[in-house]
Amino acid sequence: MPSVLRPLLVVVRWLLLASCLLPPPPAAAEDVAVRIERAGDEFILEGAFHVAVAPAVAWAVLTDYEGMPAFVEDLRESRVVERDGDRLRVVQRGVTRLGPFSFDYDVEREVTLESGHALHSRALRGNVKKLDMHTLVDPEGAGTRIRFRAAMIPDFWVPPLVGARLIRARFERQFDSLLKEMRRRAEAAGR
Secondary structure, eight states: OOOOOHHHHHHHHHHHHHHHHSOOOEEEEEEETEEEEETTEEEEEEEEESSOOOHHHHHHHTEEEEEEEETTTEEEEEEEEEEEEEEEEEEEEEEEETTTTEEEEEEEEEEEEEETTTTEOOOOOOOOSEEEEEEEEETTTEEEEEEEEEEEEEOOOOTTTTHHHHHHOOOOOHHHHHHHHHHHHHHHHHH
16 A cells, blocks of 8 residues: 555554444434434435324425425425326435534335325436335324335445445435424414
8 A cells, every 4th residue: 555545544454443433313303213224335324203283284395295395404405306196206415424524315216196195216227236115104093104115235335334324314304394394384374
């Protein structure tokens, strides 16, 4: 290894070590709970949150693919490129950051909408080898319970010691943004 790269490698190693010793980042919102497990290259995420809005409001936000860049902070582009009844093809691009680390994501996925109650999406192409996500929207008390499960295999380098933290932070921020937009829309409608 050239001697010029050795100091850089030492700094990168120290940054990785320091990032592992930091406490985990706080959840993006107290209402959002995301668990993540890593099995080889695959990340499994599961989570749930309750929001005090009608299920129709929650559903409208979860399926507002064209409007998402306005309220999901790390999403630069989101557009429906094909619509066939309850089946959509959606292209989304964005960037996720945690400390000195960041990664771009670019995915085209097929989304199946199930009667205002469930969404299923799977990656068709992009920088993920696999993305399979199922989201359930159910009335609960005076609001809505949203549950999700995602299985993802990135097609880009994920730092081994902090990769799960990066991916979990992205999902937490995304769902926190969705939850805030749900509340905003409910308040605007006088609910």
